[in-house]
Amino acid sequence: xxxSTGAVFLxxxxxxxxxxxxxxxxxxxxxxxxIILGGIAGLxxxxxxxxxxxxxxxxxxxxxxxxxxxxxxxxxx
Amino acid sequence: MSEAxxxxxxxxxxxxxxxxxxxxxxxxxxxxAMDNWRVLAQTRFFQEYVKQGSIxxxxxxxxxxxxLAAKLADEWAGILEHQAIPFISYPYEWxxxxxxxxxxxxLELMQAAxxxxxxxxxxxxxxxxxxxxxPVFIDLPSFEPCSPGEPWAGYRQFCELCLYPLxxxxxxxxxxxxxxxxxxxxxxxxxxxxxxxxxxxLKPGVLTHVVLQAKMQNRFANTDRRVRKDxxxxxxxxxxxxxxxxxxxxxVEGLHWRQVSSEWSEYSERHNYSQGAFAxxxxxxxxxxxxxxxxxVWDIGCNTGQFSLLAARHADYVLAMDADHLAVERLYQQLxxxxxxxxxxxxxxxxDPSAALGWRAIERKTITERGLPDLxxxxxxxxxxxxxxxxxxxxxxxxxxxxxxxxIIEFVTKRDPMVEILLRNKEDIYxxxxxxxxxxxxxxxxxxxxxxxVEGETRVLFFAQPK
Numbered sequence: 001x002x003x004s005t006g007a008v009f010l011x012x013x014x015x016x017x018x019x020x021x022x023x024x025x026x027x028x029x030x031x032x033x034x035i036i037l038g039g040i041a042g043l044x045x046x047x048x049x050x051x052x053x054x055x056x057x058x059x060x061x062x063x064x065x066x067x068x069x070x071x072x073x074x075x076x077x
Numbered sequence: 078m079s080e081a082x083x084x085x086x087x088x089x090x091x092x093x094x095x096x097x098x099x100x101x102x103x104x105x106x107x108x109x110a111m112d113n114w115r116v117l118a119q120t121r122f123f124q125e126y127v128k129q130g131s132i133x134x135x136x137x138x139x140x141x142x143x144x145l146a147a148k149l150a151d152e153w154a155g156i157l158e159h160q161a162i163p164f165i166s167y168p169y170e171w172x173x174x175x176x177x178x179x180x181x182x183x184l185e186l187m188q189a190a191x192x193x194x195x196x197x198x199x200x201x202x203x204x205x206x207x208x209x210x211x212p213v214f215i216d217l218p219s220f221e222p223c224s225p226g227e228p229w230a231g232y233r234q235f236c237e238l239c240l241y242p243l244x245x246x247x248x249x250x251x252x253x254x255x256x257x258x259x260x261x262x263x264x265x266x267x268x269x270x271x272x273x274x275x276x277x278x279l280k281p282g283v284l285t286h287v288v289l290q291a292k293m294q295n296r297f298a299n300t301d302r303r304v305r306k307d308x309x310x311x312x313x314x315x316x317x318x319x320x321x322x323x324x325x326x327x328x329v330e331g332l333h334w335r336q337v338s339s340e341w342s343e344y345s346e347r348h349n350y351s352q353g354a355f356a357x358x359x360x361x362x363x364x365x366x367x368x369x370x371x372x373x374v375w376d377i378g379c380n381t382g383q384f385s386l387l388a389a390r391h392a393d394y395v396l397a398m399d400a401d402h403l404a405v406e407r408l409y410q411q412l413x414x415x416x417x418x419x420x421x422x423x424x425x426x427x428x429d430p431s432a433a434l435g436w437r438a439i440e441r442k443t444i445t446e447r448g449l450p451d452l453x454x455x456x457x458x459x460x461x462x463x464x465x466x467x468x469x470x471x472x473x474x475x476x477x478x479x480x481x482x483x484x485i486i487e488f489v490t491k492r493d494p495m496v497e498i499l500l501r502n503k504e505d506i507y508x509x510x511x512x513x514x515x516x517x518x519x520x521x522x523x524x525x526x527x528x529x530x531v532e533g534e535t536r537v538l539f540f541a542q543p544k
């Protein structure tokens with residue numbers, strides 16, 4: 001396990017997500033990126049944050065509407 | 078700088094403000110910032126880095142009854158006084174190695190702060206200044222106690238103002254100064270992602286810090302998630318920040334600018350002086366520079382910096398300026414090895430010197446607003462200004478006169494091979510480029526104290542004092 005595995009993990013999540021083309025919020029994305037830049041310890045955090053999206057990506061769970069999805073994450077973990 | 082004034086660039090963080098009075102530098106702090114200062118002042122790393130000169134020496138002014146400090150004490154919770162920096166410079170005037178060393182200092186301080194439960198709230202390269210070739214961190218309110226579960230707020234700023242400019246130079250050979258001068262906040266993530274094309278994406282740090290960051294910015298641009306809170310609840314720890322900073326240190330240390338030969342950098346080796354002529358020029362400069370002790374000296378068009386070093390023996394501080402980035406980089410590396418603390422190398426095109434930038438166009442100052450010279454060395458530069466950059470002779474001399482200091486200037490006649498090269502593809506429209514007219518312009522603004530024709534008779538040296 002190394003940083004590249006972590007990177008692939010998050011890249012998968014991002015590619016699985018719908019891109020947003022609105023105004024730029026320079027903070028959120030950069031803050032979340034720091035999870036994988038933190039190395040192996042970041043995986044646990046990423047898991048907790050994106051548990052719902054992971055299950056959806058692996059087709060274990062059905063996608064939920066966008067507004068519900070945004071409130072999922074940690075609470076689902 | 079005899080009157081009290083506020084530093085116009087110090088407004089961003091509401092927790093403090095910088096003021097000047099009679100050459101002294103004060104930082105007024107809010108209650109929160111004072112609390113942070115008290116914590117910082119007790120840390121081991123702060124004391125160590127101040128001792129080694131990497132953090133600006135600072136003292137808390139307890140009770141002030143006179144002057145600006147007394148007035149500030151009424152309005153703020155506390156006042157610090159910083160040691161003054163000899164000359165304020167900006168990242169768009171630094172060479173690659175300077176920006177790299179400034180970036181590494183910030184990461185090192187961040188790492189040291191994290192060991193003692195503090196962090197840095199930002200990572201602006203403007204927070205670093207120079208004592209010669211030693212980088213000095215000046216923005217003390219940047220340090221604050223670390224809250225558990227907080228990501229590094231300055232990460233994106235570090236990328237945009239430090240990492241990307243360095244990567245651009247190292248990976249693409251593109252000088253970053255134009256980007257940093259063009260945008261006070263640095264190179265935006267999205268812009269950098271567009272600049273890193275094809276195989277660039279495989280180079281160290283590009284996929285994560287550039288491509289992925291750009292994608293994540295897009296993805297989470299309008300999320301209504303409270304990311305900070307979510308991260309905290311998911312168990313984001315300081316350990317992650319430490320790991321990230323450590324990786325950034327390795328990444329930045331590994332960035333190198335593959336130095337290619339540039340027109341100017343080889344100048345010293347191939348300039349057309351005979352040995353005798355060069356000795357004569359050195360003697361002339363030496364004898365006039367040594368005529369007194371100078372405060373600030375500007376060596377404009379310093380090239381290899383040998384005359385900057387000569388001047389430094391008789392001056393408090395020397396700015397060694399050249400438009401050629403590579404020449405300045407080589408000079409910086411050479412001075413840095415000797416731990417020079419009195420010569421500041423700067424990338425500066427004198428035909429287009431640093432302008433005022435930022436909010437109200439006063440956040441960053443012009444070069445002349447930051448300190449006028451007592452002596453200017455302008456050696457083998459005038460043909461580049463008048464013929465190369467089309468600046469009228471009279472205007473160039475008037476500008477030198479407006480600087481207000483003494484002047485050692487070398488006039489290079491049209492018979493000189495270096496001028497012939499400049500004119501080889503140009504129509505000679507430069508009737509004002511003439512020794513007689515030059516002396517007339519010089520005489521209008523200066524009293525000529527010394528004059529010497531250099532062996533070979535294509536160059537003439539002058540030492541002049543302002544009228």
